[in-house]
Amino acid sequence: MRVVLDANEYVFAFGPSHKPDCLEALRLAAAHDLRICRSIVREVLRNLPPKAHGDFFDFLLAAIASDPEIDEDFAVPFELGASYEDQGFKPADALIAAYIESIGADVLVSENRHFLAKAARLPFAVHNAKSFVETFLPPV
Amino acid sequence: MSKPRRAKASAEEMDAMIRRIQDSAPPEEWPTYGMTDEQVIEHCRKVREELWQEKLARHASRS
Numbered sequence: 274m275r276v277v278l279d280a281n282e283y284v285f286a287f288g289p290s291h292k293p294d295c296l297e298a299l300r301l302a303a304a305h306d307l308r309i310c311r312s313i314v315r316e317v318l319r320n321l322p323p324k325a326h327g328d329f330f331d332f333l334l335a336a337i338a339s340d341p342e343i344d345e346d347f348a349v350p351f352e353l354g355a356s357y358e359d360q361g362f363k364p365a366d367a368l369i370a371a372y373i374e375s376i377g378a379d380v381l382v383s384e385n386r387h388f389l390a391k392a393a394r395l396p397f398a399v400h401n402a403k404s405f406v407e408t409f410l411p412p413v
Numbered sequence: 414m415s416k417p418r419r420a421k422a423s424a425e426e427m428d429a430m431i432r433r434i435q436d437s438a439p440p441e442e443w444p445t446y447g448m449t450d451e452q453v454i455e456h457c458r459k460v461r462e463e464l465w466q467e468k469l470a471r472h473a474s475r476s
Contacts, residue, residue: 281457286431288453289440296431303427312464319460320445322438332430335422365465385454 274409275306277373279383280316282402287321287329298382298402301410303336310344310372312365349375360392373397380405 278299285295318326333342349372357367370392373381380398382405400408440446445453
């Protein structure tokens with residue numbers, strides 16, 4: 274299963290609240306095919322203290338098995354982004370949605386309920402951390 | 414497109430890395446310190462918009 278975590282999931286997991294659902298979502302996503310694009314990396318870095326930046330990249334190197342680990346925004350087809358803008362997405366949100374579709378991801382995990390509310394139909398599932406873990410964590 | 418690269422870190426190594434990030438600075442040095450969940454989400458939306466505007470400005474200055 275290919276998974277993209279929105280920047281807010283990293284911020285909640287690493288940040289002062291250490292939100293347990295988001296931490297669990299991070300671990301679960303890392304056990305699958307976790308992917309990330311340059312824009313999301315930049316957003317996470319903006320929300321981390323500089324001292325944590327190196328460790329964040331170490332985490333990405335360890336959690337992502339694709340090469341390269343970070344997908345570049347410029348590889349996202351322009352037309353795909355434009356199609357999301359046509360649906361009413363803000364340009365930055367349209368880029369993320371188009372990225373997720375372009376890599377064939379199965380799931381986006383985000384705490385931002387408003388982000389994708391404008392789309393009538395999406396080619397990927399959207400979960401928050403709690404529902405992602407509840408849905409995909411194997412029973413013990 | 415991306416290709417499979419190598420084996421990933423173990424769950425224990427992953428936990429250690431997450432802890433290192435969390436412990437890298439005192440809570441008050443984190444930009445989201447003291448925010449409620451809703452405020453963090455709103456903050457992340459603003460950061461996304463700011464970075465988009467910065468990207469547009471960079472492109473404009475190059476052309």
